[in-house]
Amino acid sequence: MCQCSGYEPPVDPSRRDFLSRFGTGLAGVALASLLSRDGLLRADSGVAPSAPHFSPRARRAIHIFLQGGLSQVDSFDYKPELEKLHGKSYAGEKPDVFFNSIGLLHKSHFPFKQRGKSGLWVSDLFPHIASVADELTVITSMKAEVGNHTPATYSGNSGFKVLGFPALGSWLSYGLGSLTDDLPTFVVLPDSRGLPTGQHNNWTSAFLPARHQGVVLRSSGPAVNDLYSAKPVDDATRLARFELLEKMNRRHAATRDAGADALEARVRSYAMAARMQASVPEAADLDSEPEEIKKLYGLDNPECRDFARNALLGRRLLERGVRFVQLWSGGPFGSEVHWDAHGSVPDNHTREAKKIDPPVAALLADLRRRGMLDDTLVIFSTEFGRTPFSQTGDGKLGPGRDHNPEAFSAWLAGAGLKHGIAFGSTDESGHRAAKDVVSVYDFHATILHLLGIDHERLTYYHNGVRRRLTDVHGHVVREILA
């Protein structure tokens, strides 16, 4: 970076940090190095991104996040013992649960069956997902950090319970860069009913440079903020503006640094912006899909249409080079538009599952059919699980279940995984992860691994710490890798 001697260079060798902070004054740094981080030159320069650290199994990922807490014992964690314990008191040490009303143990509200060739147990809550069970790598021994929605949701997305840390998608954007010049790297598709708890902080780039922020794509109105002029402008003017601007910027740069990276990057950013104005609407144009595909996802089904649109849009974005897409199932707390089934699991989970079950299954089938599942990772997770006992007064049986950070289920599908398996297990009632416990850190480490990243090496210096998605924890769950 600097060949002079006599003073110490910044101790942090994180070049990207240095570049992004002081990117304006680096005459001597090759233009390419700045632009490659921007993903600006990727397509035509072949500049290698910093990661992957090793050969990736997946090049891109799509993450379906169920906000509110999916009940594991009603979905993917089959507990025959719980059938027997139905109506009995919970026997273990008094659990520390959110509403502190511990009722009797309740068996699954939905019958479990073995599915597909693999014989994976999936309940009738998700009949469509069950039909593609052979694609799934279920982890039934997940353990959350906390039983409070917002910190747990932050943790599920950024590895930290508090706000202010970069999201998984931001880390991937930072580590892997972009596959396309024409679309954002990290796209977020919130539930049509509203933003999840914690809102935009769930896809923040926090201390990573702003370019790694999740970009919200809307299903109505302009898909991306400021994609179009707030006041219509004719094409001739639009083009003339670009021309004049480029001329002025080039004249300005000519009298300044010969290779003024930042100035040149800005010139190029306008060309990319112009392309994005065309490519975003193209990607978002679901009408161009064949009827059969629209039907497959459930666009014609009012029960699941909204999520189906997002799932299909998600696939189109992945296809066009978006690195990480996040689909949210569940809106804000306050009204019941999420998976937080305190009152009744049968009512709540049935309602929510109907919205996502056909589209999620369709997404897997569609990705498989296109060959994309070979290098795409699908992630299906929630912030925590639910208790196997009812959320009622002592000694009562009821349909609701409380938060349970001690165990939950999540699954992965696609590249690099053993398919049709369930990994890890909970105790007999399904209350606590018991064998091969997988923490959120482990889960994140595994996701990064599949994308070719060593979770301990993807770091960014911030306020004294070389921060990681996995903090100081995390082990790759090698048992589930193919």
Added chain:
Amino acid sequence: MRRLFPFILATAMAVALPRPSSAADVQVEFFRGVNLNGPPVVIDGQKWQGEGPGANQSVECIDARFDNQNIPLVPPTDPKRASMIRSSVWNSSGKGRIVLKDVPQGTYSVFLYFWEDNDSQKFSVSLQGKLVAAEVYSGSAGEWKKLGPWPVEPTDGHIELTYAGGHANLSGIEVWKGTVPTVKPAPPQPPPQTTDKKAGYDWWSLQPVKRPDVPHVNRAEWVRNPIDAFVLVRLEKEGLAPSPEADRRTLIRRVTFDLTGLPPTPEEAESFVTDNSPDAYVELVDRLLASPAYGERWARHWLDVVRYGDSQGFERNHFRPNAWRYRDWVIAALNADMPYDEFVRRQVAGDVLRPHDPTAVAATGYLVCGAYDFVGQTEGTATMKLVSRQDQLEDFVGNVGQTFLALTLNCARCHDHKFDPVPQREYYQIAAALGGVYDDGERETLADKNAADVKGQREALAPKLAELRARMDPTDSEIRKRLGETLVVKAREQAEKAKRAADEKAKALAEKPDDKNRKEEADQARKRSEERQAELARLGEDGAAAGAVSYDDVLAELPSDKRTQYAQLVGEVSRLETLDRLLAGGPAHAVSPKKPEPTRVLARGDVKQPGETVAPGGVAAVAGPSAEFGLAPDAPDDQRRRRLAEWLTDRHNPLVARVIANRLWHHHFGNGIVHTPNDFGFNGGRPSHPQLLDWLASELMDKNWSLKSLHHAIVTSATYRQSSAPRLDASAKDAGNRLLWRKSPARLEAESLRDAILAISGELNPRMGGPGFHDFDMPEQKGKNQEYPPRDVSGPEFNRRTVYRATPRSGTNALLDTLDCPDPSVATPARTVTTTPLQALSLLNNGFMIRSAEQFAERLKREARSDVRAQVERAYRLAYARPPLQDEADEARAFVEKHGLSQLCLVLLNANEFLYLD
């Protein structure tokens, strides 16, 4: 036969008593152990006798009895000792006495076991009437200790132990024949030294600040002040020359943005460029530092570091309607050039140090301006609450450490700091110092309306305010009268609406009187209705309605020719009104101190593994002031924060001055002397110019901690005035410009860019202070959580400087976000600078940009009539502080003729020349 026992201490006691170095040599004999209020028991292989009603007669004990075997002990110990400890006696009367009888003549050594079951107590112990332990602190629930040995000789076969003070639980007495040597505490370990993996006590940033001698340089004629000598000596060592001084247009644009966050006006630029006086630049700097815009600009930097936000964050994310008082205080303090040590003290302990000064109370908004997990701390399980509180304390400790000391103390919550000489225990000492800090919403800042100093200050402001208002009057009275009437109409409508809502909610409550949510909603609606009624009544008073019309509304109504002059008056009057508002008191989001909970060292940071209780204290590795605060572990909040503030701002604390000097340098040059302004530890950067940093720190302290003096020295230096032009010879050696062979170019920060656009388009509303403007909606809460969907806003209210924009956590603003404006959840000592297509899209398409371009065009038409040439010239002067070159003027004119003036304005505001400072 007499058996001699080597004196061995049980391992569990190691905490209470260090192991004697030559234990085996000491020949003593176990004489007696008494399990107070418990049965006989074997401990460390020795048979102890029981004590209690009906037990052994060789003990006399008149006291209250207490036994609770369910409380976990800290530290944990073997089961028998634990049961002995947890059965105890205590002094119900404030005094107690235990007599051991039948003790033969001789010399004995006595140990005393005690423990605490709930709140900490202080007590003293005497043997044979002689005080042997004073001011013993009993610790937190579960803690136990073994005191002694105390040598004693029996009188008439009796050993009498008495104790007094707080309600201590005495568990057992252990007596040995012979003299057990008092173990001297092990000599203190030499402080750790720096290694290649870790910083020690000798780490550079922890050493005292020494004012260095100004070095000798060859090119002495280049040196304008000592800063330049320090910079030049390094350049000369590398065989590099500094760059020549930048031209005047560059200088005025650079320094005006740098000090005020605003562009120079064309008139200011011209007058500076044509002023041949050698003092012109210094005069310019003086003027800029005196401008209130200086405080607005530099407060923004500070608010980044302290992660100031206008909402809670987390799930509820409730708005903090009066957080702005802290922001106003920061701006006012910087503008008044409050000495930096006082600036620090007030933020940490203003309410304690100056309880009658509402501005000092508002300053403590610092402590609680971060995020707050309302659900975690008030709902959910007991453990969850404890964890949430610990998370919050980490946030406090982390921010205090990083902001004032550039030490990442937060890294020592779970274990000793991995890289810096900060043991875990010291993390908890600082946490204890902040243990009384709570975020409990708002607090009234004015303790005493009649406090003389505040009253005096307000009275001094009054005539100036009256004079300014009188000057505004002829311009605005007509408008005020007219708008006042509409205000009354509006207020009436709102009052009626609120009344209807209150009636509805009351009705809903009547249907289900036990519903907590309905009760809360009804109460809120009733309160709102009452407020609206009161507001209506207030407006009905004589002249009140006209007085209630905001300056913003007047500005919106004024014809453009009168607006600029009026706006200037608004700027002046609002500055005084802001001061007056702070002095008048009112609710602020500020610290809500409470009685601190005992602070325990948590093993691995786990609330389920509490260890010893610690007293508030500092960090021993920091040279200068003692880390020992001299406070008891149960000291009240005010003493804790007072001592913390004193420790931080001690003249000999080397970090506070170095850290702020580096922050100033960072913002002036785009890179600090230490490139990690929040981390002067092992993981942070090393100073590029260590002596310069110490000179700046000494200079700051010697000039009574005046930040403005330091700014002045920096921006008038030859170093700062250098051209930013590239030089191949230098960039080959030092591309990153760490050696400062030129001034690095800088991109405008998001706020400066927005403010500059407002200024250039003639729309900047200079009104200072008060509640921030909302470029978001606050939809009625669904349930209890607040959201902040962005909205496009226009009008004078929203044309205030961006520092007056309310910043809820998780709120977004497409334009500012793409320009690297951070979410207020992240403490941001140095902003990133990124370039993306989304940024380009926002700069071209965002409603604010389009509107501003149109207003810019309107202004040009106003000021340069219909002559396109003149319009273009004026546009260049406004945006770039220079006239256009001939070909620039030609191409711009051709563009305007085809596409219109506002389109040219938009392009000018997108160009690199606008976004970058040379």
